[in-house]
Amino acid sequence: MFHLIERWIPSASTYSGDIDFVFSMIFWIVGAWFLATELVFFWLILRFRKRDGVKAQYITGELKSEKQWVHWPHMAVLAFDVVILFFAVKVWYDVKQDLPPAQETVRVIAQQWAWSFVHPGPDTLLDTADDIKTVEELHVKVGTLYHFKLESRDVLHSFSVPVFRLKQDVIPGRVITGWFEATQTGKYDIQCAEICGIGHALMPGRIVIETPEQHTAWMASQSPISVAALDLPRAAQE
């Protein structure tokens, strides 16, 4: 009942369930309203069809007793708005405003028309010699809280990971930071959700969510140069 979107697309981040919940809650609230309103609407059309010898009633709608028929529904709409507002803002705060501390950070670079990703590599630190760069494939560990740093080389793009229910526009000239934590493994789509020119449909990406073991194995399979450089950053730190 509160997993309407999940019927179509898996839910794979710590907050995707909360966003699905807001969607489903709004669905049931406005769905009930919608049905009730349409029922009254169709009932009135059927009930007050023209009949011979029956004149329409003269109702101004200016009397208080008449106005209450729209006044109370309208107050109810306001009340439901407040409920929806509460949950919507709460989820918004958790996903967009709050930035929990990162365990690892990845850099996401958008350009016409490809995604490239910079992974922190075995040392779990970004901007060190063992960073792993990939095109169109982002590898992350399940159960790890990532910060992502979004950059664009040219126009607006939008980093969209539907299974995470995550979307954030990428703006040239700025680095936008956000977060996610995957809850299940698998390979899923990354989309560009902001029109970025004639190749807009041709910049699909994939996110590969792995167990820590799989992730380590993947890192090891990357170019030997980055593996050889494994110890450098640690030495630099000390």
Place this chain on the structure above:
Amino acid sequence: MAHPAETPVHHGAHHHEDPGWVRRILFSTDHKVIAMQYMFTGMALALLAGFFAYVFRMQMAFPGMEVPFYGLVTPNRYNVLITNHGAIMIFWVAMPVLIAAFGNFLIPLMIGCDDMVFPRINRLSYQIFFLSAVVLLISFFVEGGAFGGAWTIYPPLSAKAEYNLTPLGSSIFLVAVALEFVAFLLGGINFVTTAMNSRAPGMKLYDVPIVVWMIVVASILFMASVGPLIAGAVMLFMDQQIGTAFFDPNRGGDPVLWQHLFWFFGHPEVYVVLLPALGIVAEIITVFSRKKLFAYKTVLYTTFGTGVLSFTVWAHHQFVAGIDPRMANIFTVTTLLISVPIAEMCFVYIATLYGGSITLSTPMLWALAFLGEFLIGGVTGIFLGASGADIYLHDTYFVLAHFHYTFVPIAIIGTFAGVTFWFPKMFGRMMNDTLGKLHFWITIIAFNAIFIPLFVTGAAGDHRRIYDYSHFPDLAALQPLREFATIALLFMLAGQVIFLWNFFASLMWGEKAEKNPWRSNTLEWTTESPPPHGNWPADALPTVYRAPYEYSHPDRKEDYWPQNAPA
């Protein structure tokens, strides 16, 4: 008073020397002729933009096919088609038909005067509008082709030829939009001034029909919101053509600033086209339920309230666009708040039906369909206004389905309601009711069959402006829904042939209309069908004695009471 000196009342009607069709039609200052010019231009461009929808929906359903009557849809052509479909439907169809055509035709007739206050500014308004449409069409034939960066024209994509690959098309697009704005500024001045100054003797502000009020408020919203966008358009044009950097992040500009300027106009714009449609619906449901409009003053003040609120919601288009996330909370509050006056207005209209004597004529079917369908557009807006849910839904087909459930009721259903209702007054003949109903049912059923599946594809992750989904494995299962929507569109477009036939056949051979075929109260029905130049004989302009919706008054035998009938 409203006539220029060289055009006396009844000039065309009684003069033996015809001034020639060029002067009579193309250079007329008669508000009714200008209304028809706007309407026919809008209808012609609606066919074009409808054809675009056919082409790109075919490509989406059957990627890579040779679309009949068009050919192969390349990614570039696809972007051009969707960009211009949106821009044309909003700027060159909804606005000219709903505001300019109905505003021009109805305001002088419904307030009982002979013409607009500034007839020559009115004519200039149409001429500039026509020019704007020509300029837009020219953009398809220049080197590099027409602009394809979406109707929202976001920089940096729109600002630099190296990004959009349309060095001329993107600038011509901006010029066309700016010219269109100039046309509607001129029109708006006329509508507001005429409604305030030229009302018939006795017509107090509370006696003005709702549709006139709505068009006036819409004109004010337009004039108050368009300034920042025109400024933005000039800056963007300079970024494109002379290398300024207002929106260039590499040289100190800010691309997100454009989005604020655009949507500061763009959201009130929704209400600019919504209000006239709501007004048309109010006129029709009162006539065909023989009822007084429920709570006229509430409708009026709700309209003002909606208008004011509509200036405070724009950044809900930008929740995930890189604005300060705290700002989103404010716009979530205002966006959900605006649902209250709109819901109130829907309730008032539905309440009007209570105790009525309802006839389901073609115009009434359209008006009722507007209410039933717009409600879907309204309630789905709540999902998107709720910032938390919008993180996922932003720029998906859910958004697209939502705004088509607002814009189709407004620009298509509202227009058909108005055209079928006022056709007898516009052309002096009746439309065929059977064909009208056939057209109605095909259009309504097909319309729902197009966009209900698109809510599902959107909620399942289809993002917008993608010419071929085959690159996205997670979305592959949705292809049957995309095909279904496209086939429904073919039915909807085919159904419009019935309307065109009915429209032009009735124009030629329809049954002659009397002055007041619907037994309506408002002043336009007290003159001939069609009204002569000057609307009423110069010595017999109407005087108003009462409010516009006195239907089924208990003191009266007839179930209507024209505004101009002495007590």
